[in-house]
Amino acid sequence: MDRPTSIFADAELPLAQLSLDINADGRFAAGELQLHTRHWRWRAGPESDWAAIERQSTHRLKERDHGGVATLDLMDGDTLLQRWHCTLAQHTELRALLRVFEHGHAQSDDDLPDPEVETPPSTWVLLRLWRFACPYRWQLLLGFVLTLASTAATLVPPYLTIPLMDDVLIPFQNGQAIDPVLVGWLLGGLLGAGLLAWGLGWARTWLLALVSERIAADLRTSAFEHLLGLSLDYFGAKRTGDLMARIGSETDRLSVFLSLHALDFATDVLMLGMTSVILFSINPWLALVTLLPLPFIAWMIHLVRDRLRTGFEKVDRVWGDVTSVLADTIPGIRVVKAFAQERREAQRFKTANQHNLEVNDRINKTWSLFTPTVTLLTDIGLLVVWGFGIWQVSQGDITVGVLTAFIAYIGRFYGRLDSMSRIVSVTQKAAAGAKRIFDILDHQSSVPEPADPLPMPPVTGALRLDRVGFRYGSRSVIRDLSLDIRPGEMIGLVGHSGSGKSTLVNLLCRFYDVSEGRILADGVDLRQVRVADYRQHIGLVLQEPFLFFGSVADNIAYGRPGATREQIVAAARAAHAHDFILRLPHGYDSLVGERGQGLSGGERQRISIARALLIDPKILILDEATSAVDTETEKEIQKALDNLVQGRTTIAIAHRLSTLRKADRLVVMDRGEIVEVGPHDELMAREGHYWRLYQAQLRHEKELQEAA
């Protein structure tokens, strides 16, 4: 290896660079690799010397990754010149380097973002809720005023204890008669204040609960609407249960937080403020002594609570273990029973449950200590006030009435400290919930609507794939694929599983956008028209037809809610579904779907074919439409499909090659590329990929027959 240091004399900027954070021995390091116009340049660490190789046109880069570590080989023909390693944390740099090496420039229209790194949610997320609270700002303001007023009202009764003590009870003990008028006034005041606090409290709780419920509902609706607009890869990466929880229970938890915890906290803070003002206006010294223990008590409660919180988090996790056993076992009950593993599953559940018990026992030990501790702390605080108060009374600084008022004020206040200390953890939880919802709202669809959409031209069903490439993450699924499909033509997609057939179909439906190249429908790039405008011309029949909960008629008319009954019946008849629908207890009005009438796979499939027929699409996509049913049903479905295919561009994926005999052309795919195109007979004559697939299937069928 030569080291022509002279060429570095000019401070040439590298075209691309990569941090080599793993060295040749597989240890972490801080190496660097630079790609320059005429040479490669690298070093193993900041202190090491630079090495270099001159670039040749015969150089090739080979990149592979395994277990999060990427290996980059610089090859000259079959000889390895140099090998570099880095972790996939350098993914973006690595991509850029490869692009520069292959295309000479770093430009790419689809820079893949770095994988999301989870950061703990900041409490400030809650401020973003303002966007949803804004429409209700006047109600919120009114709610605040009501809170202020009702809190003030609750502070009146303790104040009235001063005259009650000093002007009524104590003079009575000293031998004076009780003045019934005064007592009447004071008691009336107490009752009035109580009634006022009751009314105002009701109004404020009701109003704010109403508002917070509406905020949560708005949040829920917009989160769901946004979610529906996201592309399929988002759904592929998330668990259904998780998304359901985010939109369902998280929003509900937020609503509870706003209407209950936040409100209570605000009330408590207001009360603290007002109480201190009142106390200081009565007697500053006693007020100081009364309020002094407050921060200490709050801090100690917080300490205990913190310890409890880690415990409760653990309980949550263990609880997750328990439910995951359930989530595992119940959907797989057929397998469990078939293999007679009920006892093992029961044991697994028992173990998880036992663990849950142990963790709970431990936390309960601390938990049971909590309330008595708070009481003790409060009592000690009161003790201080009593002590200092008695001393002040003995000095003649304050009256007995003032002391009683102080005790009454502070007693009610200490009680709230516990719930106030809870606000920290509750707020954190609410912030985490809010973040999870805003995660959905912030996510941009990877199939974006065009900013300036073209009108969809009359669709004839002509499709053109122009050097299409698609990468999923860093994995290339479809490479440089070109294909012209005439209107009305039927194309059969054939290939091993994993050859990219379904991905191609997803691209044609625009569930994903191509990474390279373009797809044209009647001459228009799919990315230039509105997604919905294009998709309404597509009929999709899937392997596992999905029926929504609702009547058969609703399900058939799903893509065209305004269809008349005649149209629905006609579509069902063309899909060979009419006869069996009439046999259902309520005909077309029978309920199907998750909680509805049980239908066989073939019946469901024919309903979904009717659904596709009803929208009369120009482009029809059959993704393994018949592979989930037996041969007899398949014939029935095939007849239905033959009706469907008439006069439409059809792209069919089928595992059983015999079902594609009618296709005008078969497209044989292998590892994301087209390897053969042509009609059945031609491909058979060629004895290539298709022929081999066909033979293999024949052999397989024969074996099955012999076995039978």
Place this chain on the structure above:
Amino acid sequence: MSTDFTLERNSAGRWCLSLGGQASEPVQAVRSFPLSAPDEAIGLVGDDGHERLHIPHLNTLSAAQREAVTAALAERDFCPRISRIRSVSTFATPSTWVVDTDRGTTELVLKGEEDIRRLRERSRLLITSAHGVVFEIPDSAALDRASRKLLERFL
């Protein structure tokens, strides 16, 4: 549009269809939309389950045909209308209800709340009993107060 067919009861008590002078064949009359449009899209279905004749609407038929089809339909239809819920055994399911219907007073067993189906008109309800008989409440708001109170506990 009036189709050329005759529907008659044969000596065995079955309804038989003869289409355009062909030999007659036993059929059953079936409503496609018994709940949402009972008079539309009526099928006369043969014993093999295939539809022999489709009637788009009852009023496209001649008076005699309509009468026969209506009679054939009525034979299959059994959907008592509940006019009053006298009592329910318990508010947890399964629950035995004693109801007054247009076909007399009877008992029905409700297996679960999900057997009460709300139709598009929110107040119209269908209740499937444990034995598969479907009861209809044409308008739950029109029931008397006591019945509504009982019903409310299950909705």
